[in-house]
Amino acid sequence: MSRYTDRIPLPPPGAKKSNLTCHFCIVGCGYHVYKWPAMREGGPAPDANALGLDFRKPQPAMGTWISPLQHSVVTDRDGSRHNVAIIPDRGCRVNEGLASVRGGGIAQTLYAPDRPTRTRLATPPRERTGLHRRLSPLRAAPRDQGSAWW
Ligand code: SF4
Numbered sequence: 001m002s003r004y005t006d007r008i009p010l011p012p013p014g015a016k017k018s019n020l021t022c023h024f025c026i027v028g029c030g031y032h033v034y035k036w037p038a039m040r041e042g043g044p045a046p047d048a049n050a051l052g053l054d055f056r057k058p059q060p061a062m063g064t065w066i067s068p069l070q071h072s073v074v075t076d077r078d079g080s081r082h083n084v085a086i087i088p089d090r091g092c093r094v095n096e097g098l099a100s101v102r103g104g105g106i107a108q109t110l111y112a113p114d115r116p117t118r119t120r121l122a123t124p125p126r127e128r129t130g131l132h133r134r135l136s137p138l139r140a141a142p143r144d145q146g147s148a149w150w
Pocket residue numbers: 022023024025026027028029095099100101102103104
């Protein structure tokens with residue numbers, strides 16, 4: 001559960017940044033992912049946050065800002081907690097900084113043991129064959145094998 005109830009934390013300078021293509025439909029909108037330790041946050045001045053924006057003043061409706069749906073606190077396999085913010089990429093020619101309802105909520109689909117996403121499979125299922133299939137069609141596969149298949 002997020003410890004933030006009065007604000008969405010800003011990614012601090014140095015937050016890990018990566019690109020993401022939304023997986024919900026074939027449009028392929030682009031997003032930026034910011035990830036940083038859960039106990040840290042950036043400040044509102046442009047040089048105090050990874051977005052380089054001045055959050056001391058209100059941002060325009062079509063500007064760059066992080067909505068509650070675009071932020072999650074996740075738990076890595078080693079137990080460490082991280083903030084994750086997933087915001088539309090203004091430089092992407094597909095969506096030019098816009099988000100749809102589904103894409104704008106990607107951050108809510110990330111695994112966390114204290115949120116409904118805890119029910120996600122920890123290991124990918126593997127289909128059995130022959131006699132084993134009749135007894136039980138699926139069994140868990142090692143995570144590294146599942147990743148290789150996809
Ligand atoms: S953000 Fe919306 S329109 Fe864009 S790829 Fe995702 S689901 Fe499709």
